[in-house]
Amino acid sequence: MKAERKILSGNEAIALAFTDSGGVFASGYPGTPSTETLEEVARLGEVYCEWAPNEKVGLEAAIGASIAGGRAMATMKHVGVNVAADALLTLNYTGVNAGLVLMVADDPGMHSSQNEQDSRNYAKFAKIPMLDPSDSQEAYDFLREGLALSERFDTPVMLRTTTRISHAKGIVERQGRIEPKVGEWVKDVPKYVMLPHFGKVRHAAIEERLLKLREFAETTPLNRVEMGDTELGILTSGISYQHVKEAYPDASILKLGMVHPLPEGKIREFAGKVSRFMIVEELDGIFEEQVRAMGIRVDVGKDRIPYCDEVNADVVRAAAGGGGRPAGAAPATDLPLRPPTFCPGCAHRGVFSILAKLKVFVSGDIGCYTLGALAPMNAMHSCICMGASISAAHGMAKVNEIAERPGKPVAVIGDSTFFHSGMTGLLGMAYNGGNALVVIMDNRTTGMTGGQDNPGSGRGLMGQAARQVDIVALVKVLGIENVFEINAYDLKETEAAIRRGLETPGPYVLVDRNPCTLRYRVKRPVLAVDPGKCTGCKACLKVACVALGLTADGDKPKVRIDPEICNGCGICSKHCRFDAIAQSRAGGGDGNL
Amino acid sequence: MGIFNIVIAGVGGQGVLLASKVLSESALVAGMDVKQNEVHGMAQRGGSVISFVRIGPRVGSPVVMPGTADLLISFEPLEALRHLHYLKPGGMLVYNKATINPSTVASGLAAYPADVAERIAMAVPGARGIEALAIAKAAGNAKAVNMVMVGSVLKALPIDPRIVEGVVTAMSKGRGAEVNRKALTGGAAA
Numbered sequence: 001m002k003a004e005r006k007i008l009s010g011n012e013a014i015a016l017a018f019t020d021s022g023g024v025f026a027s028g029y030p031g032t033p034s035t036e037t038l039e040e041v042a043r044l045g046e047v048y049c050e051w052a053p054n055e056k057v058g059l060e061a062a063i064g065a066s067i068a069g070g071r072a073m074a075t076m077k078h079v080g081v082n083v084a085a086d087a088l089l090t091l092n093y094t095g096v097n098a099g100l101v102l103m104v105a106d107d108p109g110m111h112s113s114q115n116e117q118d119s120r121n122y123a124k125f126a127k128i129p130m131l132d133p134s135d136s137q138e139a140y141d142f143l144r145e146g147l148a149l150s151e152r153f154d155t156p157v158m159l160r161t162t163t164r165i166s167h168a169k170g171i172v173e174r175q176g177r178i179e180p181k182v183g184e185w186v187k188d189v190p191k192y193v194m195l196p197h198f199g200k201v202r203h204a205a206i207e208e209r210l211l212k213l214r215e216f217a218e219t220t221p222l223n224r225v226e227m228g229d230t231e232l233g234i235l236t237s238g239i240s241y242q243h244v245k246e247a248y249p250d251a252s253i254l255k256l257g258m259v260h261p262l263p264e265g266k267i268r269e270f271a272g273k274v275s276r277f278m279i280v281e282e283l284d285g286i287f288e289e290q291v292r293a294m295g296i297r298v299d300v301g302k303d304r305i306p307y308c309d310e311v312n313a314d315v316v317r318a319a320a321g322g323g324g325r326p327a328g329a330a331p332a333t334d335l336p337l338r339p340p341t342f343c344p345g346c347a348h349r350g351v352f353s354i355l356a357k358l359k360v361f362v363s364g365d366i367g368c369y370t371l372g373a374l375a376p377m378n379a380m381h382s383c384i385c386m387g388a389s390i391s392a393a394h395g396m397a398k399v400n401e402i403a404e405r406p407g408k409p410v411a412v413i414g415d416s417t418f419f420h421s422g423m424t425g426l427l428g429m430a431y432n433g434g435n436a437l438v439v440i441m442d443n444r445t446t447g448m449t450g451g452q453d454n455p456g457s458g459r460g461l462m463g464q465a466a467r468q469v470d471i472v473a474l475v476k477v478l479g480i481e482n483v484f485e486i487n488a489y490d491l492k493e494t495e496a497a498i499r500r501g502l503e504t505p506g507p508y509v510l511v512d513r514n515p516c517t518l519r520y521r522v523k524r525p526v527l528a529v530d531p532g533k534c535t536g537c538k539a540c541l542k543v544a545c546v547a548l549g550l551t552a553d554g555d556k557p558k559v560r561i562d563p564e565i566c567n568g569c570g571i572c573s574k575h576c577r578f579d580a581i582a583q584s585r586a587g588g589g590d591g592n593l
Numbered sequence: 594m595g596i597f598n599i600v601i602a603g604v605g606g607q608g609v610l611l612a613s614k615v616l617s618e619s620a621l622v623a624g625m626d627v628k629q630n631e632v633h634g635m636a637q638r639g640g641s642v643i644s645f646v647r648i649g650p651r652v653g654s655p656v657v658m659p660g661t662a663d664l665l666i667s668f669e670p671l672e673a674l675r676h677l678h679y680l681k682p683g684g685m686l687v688y689n690k691a692t693i694n695p696s697t698v699a700s701g702l703a704a705y706p707a708d709v710a711e712r713i714a715m716a717v718p719g720a721r722g723i724e725a726l727a728i729a730k731a732a733g734n735a736k737a738v739n740m741v742m743v744g745s746v747l748k749a750l751p752i753d754p755r756i757v758e759g760v761v762t763a764m765s766k767g768r769g770a771e772v773n774r775k776a777l778t779g780g781a782a783a
Binding site for chain 1: 671702
């Protein structure tokens with residue numbers, strides 16, 4: 001029988017591989033570029049899977065599954081490992097029972113992230129093996145290999161991807177299926193109870209395991225040499241391998257599939273065979289530091305390959321001192337930017353148009369609403385990491401209090417982010433007598449990553465009905481007395497509520513409960529501008545809706561609304577003092593909620 | 594043959610990714626290697642979206658380097674101009690003439706340049722602008738712009754057009770198959 005060949009993204013390939021290799025339990029938190037992995041596990045429908053409220057919970061659940069005898073996977077993006085690190089840095093001590101892989105997706109180039117951290121540091125830090133696939137086929141193969149390695153060496157294995165692996169699609173040939181089976185539930189107190197007494201023993205086990213892994217690294221086909229022209233020899237891994245092949249198809253290459261621990265002997269031998277030894281790695285100089293520490297000469301490395309942003313074939317060519325290619329046209333630099341923005345009809349637009357008007361300090365969080373920081377809203381002034389909006393606002397308010405400075409900061413956070421790690425910040429604020437206004441924008445989904453379910457959406461990852469948390473009740477239980485629901489489409493009411501929140505001393509929480517228009521496919525009758533009434537004052541344009549635009553004619557052009565794009569939320573009309581925007585008779589579609 | 598590089602540019606929500614999928618699946622059916630890669634995530638509705646499709650006997654990197662695209666398909670004129678530098682000298686450009694305002698324009702912070710078509714024509718003398726939105730509407734659905742655009746480049750692809758038609762039909766549901774077929778044909782005739 002001919003093997004099945006499909007076009008899959010790296011994320012889809014990993015999901016298929018987990019399903020094909022006896023996977024039993026998968027959990028994680030959505031985060032671009034890792035998100036589609038668990039979604040695909042759910043779509044394939046063979047393996048139990050769930051969204052966790054955050055990455056630490058996801059990994060901890062996977063640890064439990066492994067101890068209980070089921071092959072397990074946790075997925076997250078690079079910054080998620082920071083959240084899960086507490087569990088990871090002790091999971092390396094306990095080891096596993098059934099195989100456990102932590103899939104982490106890095107984002108060099110920061111296509112959708114707040115930083116560019118290199119997860120290879122975590123593998124080194126935790127002293128565990130890390131696999132680094134260079135295309136979808138390897139993503140598939142390496143996940144399967146990772147589960148096997150995990151069991152063979154009694155260790156968690158990190159499978160690292162980057163955006164160009166996670167989201168790039170290539171052809172994958174499926175391998176034979178391993179039937180899922182739940183093994184024995186191991187009750188082994190010295191291995192799984194990390195009291196100091198037992199932990200000391202396990203630390204020694206980690207060091208011993210690392211030695212065995214180093215030996216394994218020398219012989220495993222995961223690390224392979226492609227000998228070619230010996231003038232230039234390149235050590236590389238992951239997506240950088242593809243860029244190296246593109247730039248120098250004839251060069252000799254030592255391609256690492258396992259990027260921690262490194263095969264010292266293999267590297268030494270390879271470096272000795274080539275005239276110029278080059279290391280190509282994205283972000284940090286992790287290979288280079290270790291290779292130099294081995295006393296091996298490196299001719300080209302981080303002195304020529306940038307620490308920031310992605311590597312590509314041109315970067316490799318430039319670093320190796322090779323000639324360029326004939327260039328195309330110069331990129332146009334004078335064009336209006338097309339940044340992402342709130343969807344037409346999104347309720348966030350209402351809240352931010354008011355916050356911008358009131359000129360308050362807004363402590364933001366990670367999600368669609370982070371876009372409120374961009375022009376013309378300019379209504380968000382800090383954004384650190386998931387859940388930090390509330391705790392940071394608390395700190396700001398305390399300093400204001402100490403400095404006897406007026407002004408109450410506003411924290412803005414979404415539902416999923418609130419469940420992730422905003423709740424604990426709010427608990428701290430209630431406990432410590434804070435003084436910030438918190439707006440929870442509950443659109444009943446994890447919007448920015450594409451609309452995933454969460455403890456507030458009433459549905460689980462596999463589509464099953466789920467227990468739905470009542471955010472208002474939850475906020476009250478955390479110790480906040482002033483918590484009120486608002487409707488962000490009603491700008492007057494929302495502004496009044498925000499003003500009350502700013503004037504009332506103490507923690508104050510407003511919850512907007514309007515569903516994500518994209519995720520729930522909200523359709524409303526479109527609006528139109530009455531050109532007789534429009535004065536061209538542009539007040540409506542401040543809501544930054546892509547359905548709005550100016551007519552070209554006249555020295556004071558009027559506003560027009562594109563009926564193909566408008567979603568009828570009416571927020572622009574409420575900013576019009578001349579009553580020029582109204583529901584269009586030509587508009588179609590009904591609210592379908 | 595070497596690698597045939599395609600860049601597809603457009604605006605979030607226009608179906609750039611589905612068009613990429615059609616081209617990739619067609620390459621698979623045609624027995625070639627293919628890599629497809631796009632940048633999404635932050636790209637909610639209204640942001641720039643760009644997708645690479647590379648087709649050949651063996652494809653390594655999923656990234657198309659500037660100055661190397663054989664074909665640039667843009668679903669919006671401004672996005673065509675923004676991504677012109679991906680084209681190799683002599684490369685082919687087809688773009689949809691229907692414009693979509695960026696949020697910067699919609700909010701009055703910037704103006705939509707009046708000379709986009711002229712600048713495209715100056716940089717790529719053989720560039721073709723087509724009325725993809727009108728053709729899609731005539732086919733039965735304004736959202737079929739992506740299929741019109743695929744249709745408009747059928748003859749330039751290193752793949753038998755019948756394979757592409759077959760893939761589009763197989764991927765469509767219900768009435769969508771007829772709409773997409775019309776959109777594809779309309780694009781091919783444009």
